[in-house]
Amino acid sequence: MLKRDKKEEEEAGGNPFFNLEKTSVLQEARTFNDTPINPRKCCHILTKILYLLNQGEHIGTTEATETFFAMTKLFQSKDTTLRRMCYMVIKEMATISDDVIIVTSSLTKDMTGKEDQFRGPAIRALTKITDTTMLQSIERYMKQAIVDKNASVSSAALTSSLHLMKTSHDVIKRWVNEAQEAVSSSDIMVQYHALGLLYHIRKNDKLAVTKLVSKFTRHSLKSPYAYCLLIRIACKLLEEDDAGSDSPMFDFIESCLRHKSEMVIYEAAHAIVNMKHTGTKELAPAVSVLQLFLGSPKPTLRFAAVRTLNKVAMKHPSAVTACNLDLENLITDVNRSIATLAITTLLKTGSESSVDRLMKQISSFMSEISDEFKIVVVEAIKSLCMKFPRKHGVMMTFLSSMLREEGGFDYKKAIVDTIISIVEENPEAKEAGLAHLCEFIEDCEHTVLATRILHLLGREGPRTLNPAKYIRFIYNRVILENAAVRAAAVTALAKFGAHCQNLLPSIIVLLERSELDMDDEVRDRATLYLNILKEHQMALNSAFILNGLQVSIVGLERALHSYYQEPSETSFDMKSVPLATQPLTEQKASAPGEISGAKSSEKVAASRQDVYAEQLSSIPEFASIGPLFKSSSLPVELTEAETEYAVQCIKHTFANHIVLQFDCTNTLNDQFLEDVTVQVETNDGFEVLKYIPTPKLAYNVTSTTYTLLQLPEEPSQVTGTFTCTMKFVVKDCDPNTGEPDDEGYEDEYVLEDLEIAVGDHVQKVMKPNFGASWDEIGPENELEDTYALSNMKSLDEAIKNIKDYLGMQPCERSDKVPEGKSSHTLYLAGVYRGGHDILARAKLAMGDGVTMQITVRSTDPHASEVIASAVG
């Protein structure tokens, strides 16, 4: 059809569309006005316009509108291809041109006309330019089109309806009967589209969706696409109901594993694997169909199967072992993605003996796969190291060679994370890991990674056999890097100086050189560290270099700000600043080296406790009790599940008070509660000072009431158990409108008892260097005691209970007991209410039960007493 132009094109080179000028093409569009219309020529021009748009050429609104208007003339021609090209251009220009709606009538005519070739595409073009108000006028035609017997028309109308759902949900909702009728169409695509539309219309009505699914699971659908969709809907329902394998939905999904289409089988297997509650039994049939796919000649099928099995292996490695043989065959697959996934799956399921071989295989094509997959490999290696700690040599070498290769930040970060976690978990691998990391920072372009590694070196390096060898690597950073890295390096150097006496003179020389650094932060750090180091006092070293500040960054900022606002005679008290709550992953422990690097990229997020502190300080009654010391981490449930009212309690500890925060929820829709308080019956010297009621508690809304307790005078009296009762005024109300009656009556509701334990008075802190802190506090208030914990079955259990009960943070990974040992020493650190540091060393021995000798040191004698006598 374009033959006429062919000769010229050949002269112009292979691509006739290459080097098209936008202006000249739009110029050519004037030909549209010629009479009679030359369909072939016009069609070619439209193709050129489409090509230009497709290449991302920008066409301005005026130009587009002009062309668009010229194009409307082409509707006079009856030529099929030309008309179809017009639709295409209309769709493309719908967003850039003005007044596109002028073609509405032409398109409406086409969509209802006799020419079947035009009807479907015309509908689709029309929906591109229509809006809610215009939709009303073509609604009748759309409804007819949905049930049209021509599949292309029906599909076009259904997909267009789906697109329009986003803007005109209410109109489309009315087409549900037509969609219903279309589902029973004999055409497979119509069936699929109709099912999709039906689901999206009813999506928010769970009952209707359940009905929909159970209806179509019985009528067998013809379209595999529709089946896939149905499986996804069923999955979503299962997830929302939290239902297990006994649900009929699950039976349906499982039956799909025997469908004749691979697409459906895979969708079903994938769905089963992704469910939350699947055990080995439910997985077995899914795994066996995936196993069959592993041998398929189609790469995509193999890929899909191995990717899904890889996922299974993360949670249930034993379920996949049956496929090991088939997976072995895939490790040399030409598709590297398949090979990688096969190997990482095998690494998860295989035995220790196969590790070497697999690692060798994978290193042969690491360079060929994309970063995404490299990260998958790194993660597989990480879990492998946890599983087979003895294999760390092979893995370390492999990881370090990967570090040297090209790769993006995420990839490098994954490797560094893995090495760091190996170093921390496995003492044998420490030296090798640190050496590899030293090598890496020699040539590391990512500041964040470099500062992290320097921080790690500062922490772990001084305690290795030969700390001196790390100094060179760290000092190189001081010479060569940007300010953030230099600062981190200076801190790391200072830690070596503080910990290793024999290196101190050299460290002082090195730090003196940084006193003239260009950057303020680096210079300040160097000066500070030098002055401390020159004092030669272990206590200073421990407090300022080895262990750092323990306060919450957000809290410190707030405290300094308010101090600055109201200057006073007294100096700023560090103890008034809330402590940093210990994050679950201790990687984030705020360390000087890390902050400078991370500051630019992420703002330190306010912790939960900072949020509470803010809330409490806004209540005037609590203004006089000082700053918040600690909030209990998990709320205590004071009611059983599914009772009339749900109440949770969070305990906030202050210097001499405890605030009990009760979060109450009313689950009765015919009641409206007012003036809700929680009465606490105290004993043992605790005293209730104040109740702060919540004025209104409507249905399904959570409101908070507070109770303020005064702690006993006697400093050793810190624990107690209290009876709680919720008191309130009930007003009956209409469940539909929520309007309460005028009259109410008083009522009360008994809650479960609330306990205040030792742990509520202690805030966890992390002491990276426990020994230094231990010496810093000194034996002044030392107490020692021995206990027999006869009901503990193992050391792990004892450690868990001790640390939960005392509310202290285990340091230096002493909460992990090496396998097969019968005695262990646990180091715990915390800060006692009032800001007194407290450290505990618990020597545990496994005999009949567990015997514990606990030694407590603190800056306050009462704190030592409370902790030492707490256990028992």
Place this chain on the structure above:
Amino acid sequence: MEVPPPEPSLYTVKAIAIMDNDGNRMIAKYYDDTFPTTKEQKAFEKNLFNKTHRANAEIIMLEGLTCVYRSNVDLFFYVIGSANENELILVSVLNAFYDAISQILRKNVEKRALLENLDATFLAMDEICDGGIILEADPMSVVQRVAIRMDDVPLGEQTVAQVIQSAKEQIKWSLLK
């Protein structure tokens, strides 16, 4: 790699593209805003092409997307979907697209023929996928709906020059392969 289970949605396809053997975009259509600007699209295509033009492996995960592809002579066909999309559905779309184009180009799937029939290619793409929803996955129906007039000029009626030209082409490609 942890991905949530797929939402029950009909929006399956994120993009369809054809590239030549230098990685230049022949045609490409993006159905959502994963890559909002042409610049980002082209950068993605470049990356995709670099990873796929050597090994004929049919499927790859790239930038958090699942990409299935097929190539012939000097053309690369791509269908792109989200990472948690059913890979087999994407392949069914790819095959429908490839087979339809192959029929339209009368098995002559190469750049020159594609450019000569660019209008039909646009129409075929439009018939296979509408705004990300799979409209039709049967190549026969697609070709029928595109309904381009194949002006079937029998061999005898072609000009001598045309015959020689097409013969030349065929020899050239068989040598290049």
